[in-house]
Amino acid sequence: MKGFSAFFRKEFTYQLRSGKLFGMAAVFILFAILSPATAKLMPKLLDSLGGSGSGAAFTVTIGEVTAFHSWQQFFNNISTSLIVFVLMQSGCFTNEYRSGTLVLALTKGLSRVKVLAAKGLMLILLWTGLYWVSFGICCGYTGVYWQSGAENVFTAALYWWVYGLFFTVLTVFFSTFLNGMAGVLAAVGGTLVVYRLLSMIPKLAPYLPTKLSEAEPLLLGEAVPGDYVTALMITAAVIAAAAIASKPLFDRKTI
Amino acid sequence: MGVLEIGGLVKRFGTKTVLDGVDLEVPEHSVFGFIGRNGAGKTTTMKMILGLIRPDAGSITVAGETVRFGQTATNRFIGYLPDVPEFYGFMNSREYLRFCGEITGMEDSEIRSRSEELLTAVGLAEEKHRIKGWSRGMKQRLGIAQALLGRPRLLICDEPTSALDPVGRREILEILRSAREETTVLFSTHILSDIEKICTDAAFLEGGKVRLSGELSELRAGLADGGYELELPSLREAVLISEHYKLPAEGTVLSFTEKQLSLPELMRFMADRGIRPVKLERRERSLDELFQEVISK
Numbered sequence: 001m002k003g004f005s006a007f008f009r010k011e012f013t014y015q016l017r018s019g020k021l022f023g024m025a026a027v028f029i030l031f032a033i034l035s036p037a038t039a040k041l042m043p044k045l046l047d048s049l050g051g052s053g054s055g056a057a058f059t060v061t062i063g064e065v066t067a068f069h070s071w072q073q074f075f076n077n078i079s080t081s082l083i084v085f086v087l088m089q090s091g092c093f094t095n096e097y098r099s100g101t102l103v104l105a106l107t108k109g110l111s112r113v114k115v116l117a118a119k120g121l122m123l124i125l126l127w128t129g130l131y132w133v134s135f136g137i138c139c140g141y142t143g144v145y146w147q148s149g150a151e152n153v154f155t156a157a158l159y160w161w162v163y164g165l166f167f168t169v170l171t172v173f174f175s176t177f178l179n180g181m182a183g184v185l186a187a188v189g190g191t192l193v194v195y196r197l198l199s200m201i202p203k204l205a206p207y208l209p210t211k212l213s214e215a216e217p218l219l220l221g222e223a224v225p226g227d228y229v230t231a232l233m234i235t236a237a238v239i240a241a242a243a244i245a246s247k248p249l250f251d252r253k254t255i
Numbered sequence: 256m257g258v259l260e261i262g263g264l265v266k267r268f269g270t271k272t273v274l275d276g277v278d279l280e281v282p283e284h285s286v287f288g289f290i291g292r293n294g295a296g297k298t299t300t301m302k303m304i305l306g307l308i309r310p311d312a313g314s315i316t317v318a319g320e321t322v323r324f325g326q327t328a329t330n331r332f333i334g335y336l337p338d339v340p341e342f343y344g345f346m347n348s349r350e351y352l353r354f355c356g357e358i359t360g361m362e363d364s365e366i367r368s369r370s371e372e373l374l375t376a377v378g379l380a381e382e383k384h385r386i387k388g389w390s391r392g393m394k395q396r397l398g399i400a401q402a403l404l405g406r407p408r409l410l411i412c413d414e415p416t417s418a419l420d421p422v423g424r425r426e427i428l429e430i431l432r433s434a435r436e437e438t439t440v441l442f443s444t445h446i447l448s449d450i451e452k453i454c455t456d457a458a459f460l461e462g463g464k465v466r467l468s469g470e471l472s473e474l475r476a477g478l479a480d481g482g483y484e485l486e487l488p489s490l491r492e493a494v495l496i497s498e499h500y501k502l503p504a505e506g507t508v509l510s511f512t513e514k515q516l517s518l519p520e521l522m523r524f525m526a527d528r529g530i531r532p533v534k535l536e537r538r539e540r541s542l543d544e545l546f547q548e549v550i551s552k
Contacts, residue, residue, distance in 0.1 A: 002360050007358060010343065010346075013345065014343065099341045100339070101342060103335075103341075104337070104341075106307070106327050107305045107307070108327075108331075108405070109328065109330040109358075109359055110327065110358040110359075111327060112325065251325040252325060254308060255307055
């Protein structure tokens with residue numbers, strides 16, 4: 001247990017001292033603030049563009065802005081935050097393979113499963129922490145400006161968190177057997193592309209992890225949380241399978 | 256029984272057979288030089304001892320326990336210094352040694368005292384900066400400190416001196432020599448003078464096999480007769496002996512082996528003619544000659 005906690009602390013110190021934690025926090029917080037701000041300012045912006053007298057090139061009609069628009073922005077922006085997160089963490093294992101720093105830890109008798117668990121847990125906690133802080137900020141600002149207009153906000157947020165968790169675990173999974181950061185990014189990106197393509201098939205779409213990222217129907221009340229349960233179960237199963245498969249793959253990795 | 260025993264170790268990378276049945280026994284409290292050309296398979300062998308590379312055949316035991324690939328239990332007996340040790344640059348030396356001590360399950364107080372002791376021994380006690388930006392020599396010294404931290408029974412060093420300048424090299428060799436008091440040192444190198452300076456035992460790896468191994472003194476004496484060197488006061492006497500016994504001469508110096516000429520016979524010859532030699536010396540075979548012999552076999 002001491003080995004695990006020492007390695008876990010090492011991971012945290014790295015996130016802190018390399019500036020990655022601050023970098024990611026800045027992105028997550030910025031987008032969290034931008035979401036309600038964009039919703040609030042959008043009508044004025046559009047007004048200033050389109051409403052400047054009779055000579056205007058186009059006119060924009062926009063309905064009343066509600067909490068829905070703020071959350072709509074949030075769930076659009078959070079995907080960018082997730083991309084930044086995966087980009088920053090894709091070297092979590094591979095940088096250590098390249099530099100050889102892991103060799104010394106392993107040759108001291110630290111078991112590989114502890115390395116895997118410490119790194120995996122660090123990434124999961126980072127994603128969870130950053131995501132819910134981001135959500136909390138957006139929640140606060142949105143609550144100040146709008147009292148209504150969005151339904152199932154927390155459920156939509158929970159589903160999206162699982163969606164992000166899916167990519168976090170995939171990042172770990174691919175890192176256990178691929179050598180370079182580029183390979184990990186390509187594999188995670190490739191998985192996303194495959195799921196996006198599959199989700200174009202209407203019969204398949206409700207069962208795919210990508211379904212969890214579709215917050216709008218929930219926010220509008222067009223869908224109920226129960227509609228997502230199958231996708232949630234399947235995603236959870238894929239997460240579990242990837243996590244379990246990571247161990248033997250990492251054990252076999254030549255380091 | 257040796258602290259490290261290797262039997263019939265085979266490793267192939269694709270069609271290339273790097274190790275073709277390596278046998279090796281490293282006795283406890285020796286400084287064991289593992290000699291071989293670049294690419295001979297020294298690093299591969301060491302990484303297999305550490306369970307980092309899977310052997311195709313053969314067995315390795317450390318302190319009586321079998322090494323298993325991917326599992327690192329036997330590494331608790333081992334301290335390892337890679338050829339170019341890499342550390343977490345965001346830590347300083349004390350933080351790094353603390354990290355090492357914690358992952359090996361050492362007590363806090365022991366980590367603290369042992370860290371100070373080792374940092375002083377390797378000359379890094381005053382260094383407070385983070386490791387990022389350190390020179391190679393400094394990293395090598397920290398590498399030795401981390402390797403010795405857990406008082407390992409076997410210290411494995413992969414070419415510990417090859418990247419260093421002469422001063423750094425001498426310092427590292429000195430540290431390794433003194434480490435012998437508490438552990439067994441196995442180090443690989445292609446620099447033969449390093450072996451001559453500090454090793455008690457050595458093994459030559461060539462063509463995927465250990466061609467020769469044992470105590471250094473035996474190796475030098477045993478393989479073949481090193482011969483003698485006779486220096487005479489003048490060329491006249493040198494020519495006299497060389498022509499009489501058909502020996503090659505270089506100026507006033509003659510070289511011969513006991514097969515060519517027995518020593519008592521030579522003594523008699525010189526005594527009869529009143530020749531007083533300047534020097535008669537048994538020639539020690541250098542490791543370099545030994546190495547040449549091994550690789551030309």
